[in-house]
Amino acid sequence: MDAKFWHDRWQEGRLGFHEGKVNRMLEAHFHALGLTQGQRVFLPLSGKAIDIPWLLSKGYSVAGVELSEIAVRDLFSEMGVTPEITDTGRHRRYAAEYVDIFVGDIFELSASVVGPVHAVYDRAALVALPEDMRARYAAHLAGITECAPQLLVTFEYDQSAMAGPPFSIPEQEVARCHGERFTINVLTDQDVPGGLKGVVAAREKALILRPV
Secondary structure (H helix, E strand, C coil), X not given: CCHHHHXXXXXXXXXXXXXXXXXXXXXXXXXXXXXXCCCEEEEECCCCCCHHXXXXXXXXXXXXXXXXXXXXXXXXXXXXXCCEEEECCCCEEEEECCEXXXXXXXXXXXXXXXXXXXXXXXXXXXXXXXXXXXXHHHHHHHHHHCCCCEEEEEEEECHHHCCCCCCECCHHXXXXXXXXXXXXXXXXXXXXXXXXXXXXXXXXXXXXXXEX
């Protein structure tokens, strides 16, 4: 899976991964991060998630990184906000009050460009990556956010019954990717109503990761 895969999905409007509503795990468990209003939340592979305006409405600042410029343009358009667009070198930064989204490859994003991060909300990144990319992603994410605590949302299902993404990420896979840097606790483990994509029975989990 490469950048072309995701660019094609956005170009063709094949957005089955876009929820179109606030994620239920975010609503139920974001408070577990213990943030105060004004603190900054980082969303890897942020797309045009409705979660972003939800976080802004609760008084938090948001930063994110997204490969597709179509997604980022759509995000600001749907929020009714005109962003300031600047070039950071390897990324284009779309910025407005309390929100900064960087367009480009997450692996080329640095801590100095991202700026301060108080927590990470990962609903769409770890589950989107094939197995051979996940450990590298986890290490890079920890590096650019200085091991900020994370609210992580995953799915677990029979991978042989459906090809990802989203991929099945069992707890042992979370531990393989994040266990050296974080303690990991499951906050909830629930059935996906109607199955994942209506195809396969699945569980959706919210986990809290805190730096060791």
